[in-house]
Each structure stands twice: as C-alpha cells, then as structure tokens.
Amino acid sequence: MNQAGRGDIPSAYVRDKRTPPPSSDELRARIPGWGVDLNPTDRPAYPKLQHRTDTGAHWDFPERQPEEWPRERSVEHAFVTPVFGTAQPPRGLSGVIRRYSYARFSEGRLAHWLLLVAADRVDAAEHRLRSFASTRPDVPATGLRSEFTRGGLRSRRGRSDARHHLVDPLVVAGPWVAAAGAALVGLRTLARGRR
Amino acid sequence: MRAMVYRGPYKIRVEEKPVPAIEHPNDAIVRVSLAAICGSDLHLYHGMMPDTRIGHTFGHEFIGVVEQVGSSVQNLQVGDRVMVPFNIFCGSCWFCARGLFSNCHNVNPNATAVGGIYGYSHTTGGYDGGQAEYVRVPFADVGPVKIPDWMHDEDAVLLTDAAATGYFGAQLGEIAEGDTVVVLGAGPVGLVAAQSAWLMGAGRVIVVDHLQERLEKARTMAYAETLDYDEYDDVVVELKKQTDHLGADVVIEAVGAEADGNLAQQLTGPKLKLQGGSATALNWAIDGVRKGGTVAVVGAYGPIPNAVKFGDALNKGLTLRMNQTPVKRQWPRMFEHVRNGFLTPRDMVTHRFPLEEIPEAYHVFSSKLDGCIKPLIVPSAS
Ligand SMILES: NC(=O)c1ccc[n+]([C@@H]2O[C@H](COP(=O)([O-])OP(=O)(O)OC[C@H]3O[C@@H](n4cnc5c(N)ncnc54)[C@H](O)[C@@H]3O)[C@@H](O)[C@H]2O)c1
Ligand SMILES: [Zn+2]
Ligand SMILES: [Zn+2]
Numbered sequence: 406m407n408q409a410g411r412g413d414i415p416s417a418y419v420r421d422k423r424t425p426p427p428s429s430d431e432l433r434a435r436i437p438g439w440g441v442d443l444n445p446t447d448r449p450a451y452p453k454l455q456h457r458t459d460t461g462a463h464w465d466f467p468e469r470q471p472e473e474w475p476r477e478r479s480v481e482h483a484f485v486t487p488v489f490g491t492a493q494p495p496r497g498l499s500g501v502i503r504r505y506s507y508a509r510f511s512e513g514r515l516a517h518w519l520l521l522v523a524a525d526r527v528d529a530a531e532h533r534l535r536s537f538a539s540t541r542p543d544v545p546a547t548g549l550r551s552e553f554t555r556g557g558l559r560s561r562r563g564r565s566d567a568r569h570h571l572v573d574p575l576v577v578a579g580p581w582v583a584a585a586g587a588a589l590v591g592l593r594t595l596a597r598g599r600r
Numbered sequence: 601m602r603a604m605v606y607r608g609p610y611k612i613r614v615e616e617k618p619v620p621a622i623e624h625p626n627d628a629i630v631r632v633s634l635a636a637i638c639g640s641d642l643h644l645y646h647g648m649m650p651d652t653r654i655g656h657t658f659g660h661e662f663i664g665v666v667e668q669v670g671s672s673v674q675n676l677q678v679g680d681r682v683m684v685p686f687n688i689f690c691g692s693c694w695f696c697a698r699g700l701f702s703n704c705h706n707v708n709p710n711a712t713a714v715g716g717i718y719g720y721s722h723t724t725g726g727y728d729g730g731q732a733e734y735v736r737v738p739f740a741d742v743g744p745v746k747i748p749d750w751m752h753d754e755d756a757v758l759l760t761d762a763a764a765t766g767y768f769g770a771q772l773g774e775i776a777e778g779d780t781v782v783v784l785g786a787g788p789v790g791l792v793a794a795q796s797a798w799l800m801g802a803g804r805v806i807v808v809d810h811l812q813e814r815l816e817k818a819r820t821m822a823y824a825e826t827l828d829y830d831e832y833d834d835v836v837v838e839l840k841k842q843t844d845h846l847g848a849d850v851v852i853e854a855v856g857a858e859a860d861g862n863l864a865q866q867l868t869g870p871k872l873k874l875q876g877g878s879a880t881a882l883n884w885a886i887d888g889v890r891k892g893g894t895v896a897v898v899g900a901y902g903p904i905p906n907a908v909k910f911g912d913a914l915n916k917g918l919t920l921r922m923n924q925t926p927v928k929r930q931w932p933r934m935f936e937h938v939r940n941g942f943l944t945p946r947d948m949v950t951h952r953f954p955l956e957e958i959p960e961a962y963h964v965f966s967s968k969l970d971g972c973i974k975p976l977i978v979p980s981a982s
Contacts, residue, residue: 415844415845415846416844416845416846417844417845417846417847417890418845422844422846423844424844425778426778426779426780426803426804427803429777429801432798432803435823436798436823437940437941437942438798438799438937438940438941438942438943439798439799439801440777440798440799440800440801441799441937441942442796442799442800442801442933443777443800443801445774445775445776445800448771448800448933449771449929449930449932449933449934450699450768450771450772450926450929450930451771453698453699453700454698454699454700455698455699456697456698456699456929458929460691460692460696460697460701460742461675461691461741461742462690462691462692462696462739462741462742463672463674463741464692465692466692466706467624467626467690467692467706467739468624468625468626468672470623470624471623476709477709477710477722478709478710479709479710479711479712481711481712482709482712485709486705486706486707486708486709487624487690487706488624488688488690488706488707488716488738488739489707489708489709489725489726490716490722490725490726490727490728491623491726492653492655492656492657492722492726492727492728493653493654493655493656493722493726499653503651503722507710512711512712512713512903515904515905518650518902518903518904519904521650521651521723522650522873522904524651525647525650525651525652525653528653528654529607529608529609529654531654532607532608532654532655533608536607541613543607543608543611544611545610545611546610546611546963547607547610547611547612547613547959547962547963548612548959548960548961548962548963548964549963550960551960551963551964551969551970552963552969554960555960555964555969555970555972556969556970557967557969560967560968560969560970560971561967561969563830564810564811564830564968565810565829565830565860565861566810566860566968568863569860569863569866569867569871570967572866572867572871573610573871576609576871576872577609577610
C-alpha cells in the first residue's frame with residue numbers, strides 16, 4: 406500500500422510541491438519586469454548592515470542645534486541628540502506629565518507610554534477648554550461633510566468594518582457626553598447648595 | 601503659512617502657523633508642492649501614537665522646492681525641486697553608516713527605538729510635517745534628492761514612502777524564485793509590495809483585503825490573485841487550502857495597527873488604545889505562512905505591547921523581518937523600475953484634495969469612502 410504516492414494528498418504531507426510554479430519564461434511574458442531583482446544578493450536592502458554609497462554627510466558628528474529650553478529626552482539616550490524637533494514644546498499640566506514620564510521611565514516601561522497617552526488626553530482637554538473661549542471652538546470630529554459628499558453609505562455597503570465604524574461615534578462623542586454630564590451634575594449641585 | 605493641525609483624535613483642521621525657520625546649519629526650508637496622506641497618518645489621526653501633541657502638523661510624504669538653506673548646506677540650492685524621504689537621518693551615526701537610515705540615532709531625543717520621521721508625533725522626534733505650505737528639512741545634504749526631469753510629480757511623492765515601503769517589504773520577505781507570496785492589505789503599500797514580489801521572482805502572488813476597488817487594483821496593477829476576507833469565515837483556512845496546506849512561503853504584512861477582521865482586536869486596539877493597535881493581520885501572517893517561512897512586516901504599530909501569537913511564530917520556526925523603510929537606500933534601483941514601468945506608484949492615486957479640505961481627506965481615507973486608495977494634498981501656495 407503506497408499511500409504517499411496518492412495524488413489527492415496535499416503537498417504539505419509529501420516531499421514535493423504538487424503544482425510547480427509557472428515557468429520563468431511564462432512569468433516573464435505575462436508580468437512586466439518579472440525577475441529583474443531575482444538575485445537576492447543584488448537587492449538594495451542587502452546586506453542589511455552594509456551600505457557603501459556616500460550618504461552626503463560631511464561631519465563625523467553633526468553640529469549641535471541650540472537647545473532653547475530643556476529638551477525632554479529618553480533616559481536611554483546619552484544626551485539630547487544633536488538635532489531634534491521643536492514643534493510643540495511641553496506646556497501646561499500635560500507638559501508636566503510628559504516631562505515626568507521622560508525623566509522617570511525608560512522606553513521599556515509601560516508606565517512611560519501610559520503616562521504619555523494620559524498626557525495626550527489632558528493636552529486635548531486643555532486645548533478644548535481654551536478653544537471654547539476662542540472664535541474657533543473644537544468640534545467632536547472633523548471631515549464629516551464627506552459622509553454626504555463622498556458617499557458614506559454607498560461606500561460602506563456590504564463591508565464588515567462598517568460594524569466598528571458604528572463604534573466611532575461612541576469613542577468620539579463619549580468623552581464629550583461624559584464631560585457635559587459632569588458639568589450638568591456640577592451646576593445642579595451648585596444650584597442646590599445656593600438654595 | 602497654512603498648515604494641517606491635529607486637534608485630538610478624529611479632529612484636524614487647517615490653521616495659520618509661522619513659516620518654519622532654519623534651526624541648524626544643515627537645515628533647509630522647503631515649500632511643499634505636493635503631499636500625501638499615508639496609512640501611518642491614520643494611526644496618529646486615531647490617537648494611537650503616544651505623545652501626539654495638539655497643534656502638531658502631520659505629513660511625511662511630500663515633495664517641494666527649496667526655499668532657504670542653512671550655512672553648511674552644500675548639495676542643495678534655493679529653487680531646487682526635491683523629493684524628501686520620510687526618514688530624518690544624519691548620515692553619520694553607527695546606524696546611518698550601515699544604511700539603517702530609518703534607525704538614525706542622532707535625530708530623535710524622545711526615543712531610541714525609532715528614528716526621526718516628519719510630522720509623526722514627538723515619539724519620532726517632534727518635527728512638524730509636510731501637510732503644510734512649508735516644512736523644515738534637517739540634514740539637507742543627506743536626505744533630499746533632486747527630482748529627475750523625467751519623473752512624474754505623483755510618482756515622486758509616492759516614492760518618499762508608500763512605494764519605497766512596498767518595495768522594501770518585498771525585500772524583507774527574502775523571496776526566492778517560484779515562491780508563493782501572500783500580501784496582506786491592498787493599500788498603497790501592499791499594492792507596490794505585490795508588484796515588487798514579481799520583480800524578485802515570485803511564482804504566485806495573492807493579495808488579501810476586503811475593499812473591492814483595492815482588490816480590483818491588485819488584479820489590474822499588480823497582476824495578483826485576490827482574496828476577499830469578508831467572504832470567508834476564516835481567511836487563513838482558505839489560504840491553507842489554496843496553498844496545498846503548506847501555507848505561503850512568504851507573507852508580507854502591509855496592514856498595521858488599524859487591522860480589521862477581529863472585533864476584540866479592533867476594540868482593544870484602535871478604539872480603546874489598550875494595545876499598540878490591532879494585531880489581527882500580524883496574527884494572520886503568522887498563521888498563514890508555512891513552517892520555516894518568512895513574515896515580512898511593514899505594517900506599523902505603536903510602542904504599547906500587542907496581543908501577538910508569538911508562540912506560534914516560534915513553533916513554526918519562522919523568520920520575522922521588519923523595519924521602518926530606509927527610503928533613500930531604495931531609490932536608485934526604484935527609479936529604474938519606475939522609469940521602465942515595472943513599478944507604477946501613481947496608478948494608485950484616486951483623490952487630490954486642496955490643503956484647505958484636508959479634514960475631509962482624512963475622513964475619506966480613514967473610512968475608505970468613495971473608492972479612495974491614495975489621496976494627495978495640494979497646498980494653496982503651490
Ligand atoms: N514600515 C514603514 O516604513 C511604513 C511606511 C509606510 C506605511 N507603513 C504602514 O503600512 C501599513 C499600510 O499602509 P497603507 O498606506 O497601505 O494603508 P491603508 O490604510 O491604505 O491600507 C491598509 C489596507 O489593509 C486592509 N486591511 C485591514 N485589515 C486587514 C486584514 N486583517 N487583512 C488584510 N487586509 C486588511 C484595509 O482594508 C486597507 O485596504 C500601515 O500600517 C502603515 O503605517 C509602514
Ligand atoms: Zn508613511
Ligand atoms: Zn544617523
């Protein structure tokens with residue numbers, strides 16, 4: 406009884422692939438450029454740790470960009486890197502949390518990232534409050550006009566991810582509803598206290 | 601200048617901001633002529649990347665014109681038309697010296713685990729990005745390249761990230777002649793990865809997604825077979841059936857943190873941010889590849905730990921390869937491939953939005969409305 410020779414047993418259970426791939430001539434004829442990078446040792450990312458082309462750098466160590474304020478940095482770095490972004494310096498309560506997270510925890514500690522995530526939410530709340538006193542108050546979500554102009558319903562027909570698009574309004578509006586609720590309860594308590 | 605500005609998860613708007621200034625002698629200021637939104641921007645947009653500060657300008661895919669150069673810049677002149685790799689890198693550190701431009705150690709004080717990226721939160725260095733009229737470009741002698749005369753602007757802008765990443769992803773797969781290659785995700789990155797797999801000698805390319813217009817693009821642009829995962833209870837079982845129960849020789853994961861297909865992962869990842877994104881596609885890759893095979897990951901995740909089936913990866917003896925793309929390293933060869941028509945990045949562009957409409961552009965691209973595959977952003981000053 407020679408079971409392994411039976412043609413209905415899938416490749417994985419026998420020595421060779423049952424259906425060999427199409428020949429290289431066939432593939433070359435069908436697909437523009439098939440095989441031009443066939444040689445694995447002649448691909449741009451190979452070898453991983455060797456790159457002989459001049460990078461354009463004309464320094465051993467780059468000149469240092471002036472540090473206008475104590476730049477927060479990972480404690481895994483020896484120092485503030487010679488070049489860095491200055492886009493949004495830390496400020497407010499979120500800034501305090503961010504600075505603490507950088508100063509206290511390495512990148513390997515979950516606390517580092519959870520504090521930064523918490524600071525992001527505080528940052529958003531701080532800016533939202535400030536925006537209400539401005540001429541351009543924040544809204545819960547942007548770009549929603551495209552739901553009407555770019556076929557929101559039509560585009561989602563039959564798609565499985567439409568299910569969790571339904572969760573989005575909750576995720577987005579949840580904090581706003583909670584904040585409004587808290588404000589309402591607060592006002593009521595105040596009003597009751599006055600009476 | 602006008603610039604895209606982050607106001608919190610799902611909230612962006614266009615604001616007036618000061619034009620960036622030279623902060624280091626090797627800086628340049630570039631006037632952006634064309635930018636794009638990347639799948640990676642969606643991770644920021646959904647609030648999944650820690651230390652994404654309010655007021656941050658996103659955008660790491662852009663081309664433009666040199667407006668101003670710092671005192672030590674030698675290779676660029678005012679007026680040059682340049683394409684700028686999404687990596688910010690020094691060209692001289694231990695990592696850059698070995699071609700790991702995406703892992704540069706001299707540009708990101710905020711973290712050692714990731715290099716510098718334009719407009720990608722403070723976790724990648726705190727640089728404002730290119731979805732704006734002007735952008736600061738550090739190490740102007742190292743990163744930017746003058747756009748060749750023959751190159752289309754839309755190809756140039758896609759070469760700064762999405763296309764380079766697809767090509768790099770296929771290389772991470774260590775494809776050998778005749779291999780069966782599965783690409784998860786038919787976004788801009790996955791589509792170019794599928795095209796690239798053929799260049800490296802794949803015998804069969806199967807692209808998995810669930811968006812019809814993208815699967816159609818995978819068939820026409822990348823000559824791939826396609827699988828719509830919505831049609832199967834368990835798409836991995838189908839993959840096994842289609843590969844004679846071996847699994848794929850190589851799986852390229854081009855989905856990342858927004859991955860769909862598992863409600864628990866969606867809720868704990870993108871929605872509630874309890875993990876660094878949904879690991880569904882990563883787990884499908886580990887499950888769908890054959891034992892002893894290679895999983896190439898270019899899909900991006902946040903720094904918070906993920907629910908990944910690591911035990912299976914070990915038991916199957918897999919090779920896992922991954923990185924942020926060292927973009928400039930891919931360019932000389934990719935330029936040839938684009939010129940020869942073997943890679944066709946601009947085939948994927950479906951939408952062009954003026955900068956002022958960028959909130960709509962984000963919503964359309966994020967929710968995959970209107971058949972959107974790749975949206976470009978055209979700043980007002982260009
Ligand atoms: N490593 C890098 O340097 C680098 C560079 C650019 C982009 N990226 C990452 O690559 C990923 C893709 O980028 P993009 O611009 O193509 O994004 P995209 O959002 O346009 O595409 C993602 C695609 O994946 C599909 N998808 C979702 N869940 C899936 C699943 N479980 N299986 C298969 N397909 C699924 C979606 O329908 C979508 O078509 C992102 O995570 C992005 O951050 C990494
Ligand atoms: Zn990107
Ligand atoms: Zn470097």
